Amino acid sequence: MIARFATFAVAALLLAGCTTPTTRIDIRNDRGPAVAALDYRDIKEAVSELAQSLFRTGRLNRADGKLNVLTVGNVENDTMQHLDTDILTNYLVEEMVNSGQVLVSSAISHGASQRDEMIGAVRSVRGDPEFNQSTVAAQGQLVDANLSLKGKIVQRELRMDGGDKQVEYYFSMMLTDTHTGLRLWQKQHLIGKRTDARTPTW
């Protein structure tokens, strides 16, 4: 009985010793090894390249001095991974807004996560005697968007001669003038990785 208990205790201790302790990632100076799947470093790199390309073109300058109003369209995830593309979109939109050249419409967008339902809710009390009507949003106040942002993330996997695997991730984004339908900017950024054939990328 005692021998069995001792064996169990030793096994439990050994197993506990094998676990990796949880640590925080220093996201500004991450020295962790690369991973085959997409991680936050890849997304931040892609956003940085995309945003710099956009700002360099000067296409956000408006001759009339007004600010652009952006609506966020669909960003398709064509990878083998469960990835919420809002992570990419939110970073990019944040950089565009912080540049001081763009405002974002919360009234019109492709995804519900980019819309604010309260815009409609506060208007639903129009004519309701319980509300001071002078504080209710008047008709014709919403501003339509003059720019639309959409994109796609694509994953390709190729088998290399030595049996290893090459994974390619393409981040494509485009900005369109919604009034004219003309594409003002487009950029595709590639992140490539090589790994063992057995390493999963989903």
Next chain:
Amino acid sequence: MKKNILAALAAACALALGGCTSLHTAPDDRRVTVAPALGDSVWVTDVRMAKGRSQCYTLQANIANNTSSVAQLEYCVIWLDSTGMEISTLLSGWQFASLAPREVRGLTATAPSPDACDFRFYVQPAR
């Protein structure tokens, strides 16, 4: 006569040495910091900034690998506003660069906002 020849030789040597010194000194730019671990193996030269058609500055710098082996580097540009405060942005992340032996490569970085008017450029060995 002998004295004149010696003086001429000394002057020639001094000129030659002076020429060597000026050619092989890392450029000094207070906006650029190269990690001490890299020593003189990497230089950052010809740093310039322009706006072009954009309202945001684009920085261009040449990075030179002075060694006969591949240099694996990371660089980062921190953008500052007119008050000298750092602008928080994803555009200031570390970027990887692999330079072939003796390669000189132009690197560019675009500011995150028209408010950015100065920068700090950092280079360190790749992790």
